Amino acid sequence: MFVILVYDVEQKSVAKALRTCRKYLYWVQNSVFEGEISEANLTKLKMELEKVINKEKDSVIIYRFRTTKYSLIEIIGIKKGGEENIL
Template sequence: MFLILVYDVNEKRVNKVLKTCRKYLYWVQNSVLEGEISEAKFEKLKMELNKIIDKEEDSIIFYILRTTKYSERETMGIKKGGEDTIF
């Protein structure tokens, strides 16, 4: 599946959230990551993030696309992230 992850977390937890997400997805721009991920890795990612975030203060949104066949991405301006190596 293809996943787009968007997060808004307290600055105390931003680095931990980003580091965790980059193990599974590509960083696109501030607070946005995307990439192909298996169901098992997606569940593992959610479990790891659940241990980091404060559910009363933070927010993470997952956009799950079963296929990218009908999707397209267009960038305007500078390219901030990309398909660099996942850590």
């Protein structure tokens, strides 16, 4: 399935959350990730994320899509993050 994941986590968890998400998804922008992922890997990703975020304060939102990908992606302003920037 295709997923879009957005996180909003405390500064101290950002590096770990980023590393975790990048193992499974393409890093689009700052806190936004996307990609094709299997059900098994999505489960693993969620379990790993739950270990690195603070569930009382942080937030992760995952959109699942049956159809493959979106029809268009537009960016206004700067392109923060993305594959080329390694933290």
